[in-house]
Amino acid sequence: MQKKTTIALAVAAAILGVVAYIQGGWSLVWAGIGRGAGIMTSVALLILAAFTVAGLIQAVISEKTIARWLGRESGLRGILIGGLAGALIPGGPYVYYPIAVSFLKAGADIGTIISFVTAKNLWAVSRLPLEFALLGPKLTVTRFLVTLLFPPLMGLAAQVLFGNTLLIGERGKESS
Amino acid sequence: MSGITFLLALVATGLFLYAYTRGGNLHWKGVRTGGRMLVGMFPLLLAAFVLAGFLEVLIPPELVRTWLGDDAGWRAILMGSFAGALIPGGPYVSFPIMASVFRAGASLGTAVSFITGWALWNTGILSFELALMGPRFTLVRVVVTSIFPPLAGFLAQLLVGGGF
Numbered sequence: 001m002q003k004k005t006t007i008a009l010a011v012a013a014a015i016l017g018v019v020a021y022i023q024g025g026w027s028l029v030w031a032g033i034g035r036g037a038g039i040m041t042s043v044a045l046l047i048l049a050a051f052t053v054a055g056l057i058q059a060v061i062s063e064k065t066i067a068r069w070l071g072r073e074s075g076l077r078g079i080l081i082g083g084l085a086g087a088l089i090p091g092g093p094y095v096y097y098p099i100a101v102s103f104l105k106a107g108a109d110i111g112t113i114i115s116f117v118t119a120k121n122l123w124a125v126s127r128l129p130l131e132f133a134l135l136g137p138k139l140t141v142t143r144f145l146v147t148l149l150f151p152p153l154m155g156l157a158a159q160v161l162f163g164n165t166l167l168i169g170e171r172g173k174e175s176s
Numbered sequence: 177m178s179g180i181t182f183l184l185a186l187v188a189t190g191l192f193l194y195a196y197t198r199g200g201n202l203h204w205k206g207v208r209t210g211g212r213m214l215v216g217m218f219p220l221l222l223a224a225f226v227l228a229g230f231l232e233v234l235i236p237p238e239l240v241r242t243w244l245g246d247d248a249g250w251r252a253i254l255m256g257s258f259a260g261a262l263i264p265g266g267p268y269v270s271f272p273i274m275a276s277v278f279r280a281g282a283s284l285g286t287a288v289s290f291i292t293g294w295a296l297w298n299t300g301i302l303s304f305e306l307a308l309m310g311p312r313f314t315l316v317r318v319v320v321t322s323i324f325p326p327l328a329g330f331l332a333q334l335l336v337g338g339g340f
Binding site: 005006008009010012013016017019020023028031032033034035036037038039040045046047048049050051052053054055056057058059060092093094097098100101104110113114117118121122127129130131132133134135136137138139142143146147150154157158161162 | 202211212222223224225229230234267268272291316335
């Protein structure tokens with residue numbers, strides 16, 4: 001997946017390079033590459049620190065800890081703990097979706113799982129350093145504060161609207 | 177920006193010390209994990225930054241300001257949400273691209289809806305979610321998240337970005 005993304009991005013960059021060449025010749029091509037390299041070097045230290053933080057978070061918080069927390073939480077408590085777990089768990093969709101499946105199997109409520117998945121995407125603690133580094137403090141803080149209430153709200157909405165019937169016949173039932 | 181670097185270095189040091197007290201060489205394991213991630217992601221980062229650089233020199237700022245700037249209002253926030261949903265890949269890909277668009281003159285509300293749209297509506301992970309979580313969970317997730325990216329952009333623009 002990551003390899004595919006890299007290739008897709010490289011292809012997109014190459015296409016834009018050709019566009020730049022057509023519009024302004026080699027000088028515009030070099031200006032684009034130089035601009036990219038400039039941004040990258042200006043945030044190099046930050047990226048280094050961000051990755052160190054992300055790696056340490058991964059070492060300190062194991063997937064097992066999160067799964068133990070969440071197994072059978074339900075109701076509002078489940079929604080809040082689900083959100084907290086989502087915020088803390090590092091890694092991309094290939095890490096957190098399999099974990100969400102294990103919650104589903106353990107019998108967690110839909111609200112809990114929804115708030116887990118959405119908090120992973122909105123609160124993600126290990127992603128914040130990178131967001132700070134690349135997008136700047138104003139945008140990052142605004143974005144974070146504005147979306148602060150969203151994961152529990154979405155969990156609650158899922159629980160209220162779809163809480164009773166939905167997970168019957170879902171994968172979670174296979175184990176029971 | 178150096179303040180943030182310092183802050184991050186502080187957080188890293190704190191985590192390092194905490195991991196050390198937990199024993200089992202956890203502290204070096206964490207640093208190694210971070211290093212491996214960085215090395216593994218480097219080609220991706222490089223491609224993303226070169227792409228962002230090209231976007232910066234190629235996208236005319238006046239076009240961004242007209243379509244995504246402060247005066248573009250609701251339309252810009254909706255477009256930001258959808259554009260975010262279409263950006264593939266993780267934060268290493270999307271953040272440099274979003275930073276380029278923001279620097280070119282997109283409004284705060286547009287930028288926030290862009291990030292939130294990428295985070296919540298991400299079309300790239302839909303098939304994975306469907307396969308693992310099943311269609312019903314995916315449908316519920318899509319339905320309950322549906323209004324939130326534009327809402328986030330609207331709130332950001334209203335409260336911090338200077339209104340419409």
